[in-house]
Amino acid sequence: MSSVNPTAARARIGVPAVVxxxxxxxxxxFWTAFxxxxxxxxxxxxxxxxxxxxxxxxxxxxxxxxxxxxxxGQLPRRAVPFYNAGHRxxxxxxxxxxxxxxxxxxxxxxxxxxxxxxHISYDRALGYGLRSKEGFQRG
Numbered sequence: 052m053s054s055v056n057p058t059a060a061r062a063r064i065g066v067p068a069v070v071x072x073x074x075x076x077x078x079x080x081f082w083t084a085f086x087x088x089x090x091x092x093x094x095x096x097x098x099x100x101x102x103x104x105x106x107x108x109x110x111x112x113x114x115x116x117x118x119x120x121x122x123x124g125q126l127p128r129r130a131v132p133f134y135n136a137g138h139r140x141x142x143x144x145x146x147x148x149x150x151x152x153x154x155x156x157x158x159x160x161x162x163x164x165x166x167x168x169x170h171i172s173y174d175r176a177l178g179y180g181l182r183s184k185e186g187f188q189r190g
Contacts, residue, residue, distance in 0.1 A: 072176045079172030082165045089162035097162040104163035105170045108137035126186035135181045143168040 086105070090098030111134035115127030126134055136142070143164045150161050174180070181189050 072178065075172050075175035079169050079176055082169035082172060086162050086165035086169060089158055089165060093158035093162065097159040100159040100163035101166035103166070105166035108134075108167065108170050108174075111137055121186060124187060126182050128184065128186055131182045131184060131186050138171055138174060138179075138181060140168065140171045140175075143171065 086101035087098075090101055111130050112126065114130035114133055118127050118129060121127055147161070147164045147168070149155075150164065179188065183189050
């Protein structure tokens, strides 16, 4: 029988946090540049969508704000599903792919998806990830 903790073993052989966060930062800078480019090329509406979608994932922080006191760093339980849904990188990536392969052609929507993915990337670069059921940062 081995007494090695599988989670600790994975952490040792995984990608160092500084590399992972650096990659997320580069990703965030790329999607920010893409969103700005879309705003410049397609006007104020595309820029407004990019900025709005950049801010939108954190609106979940206001859900359940009046439900009662929580510990520092804890999100109210009612807000966790909304927060996690808005902070999963696969969602805007899938929407960007769907946008590029379908006949939809509305640049403000694409700019919004770029802003959304930039937000998620910056959060990951700063160490903010998904939340547990109890509302605390995972990991």
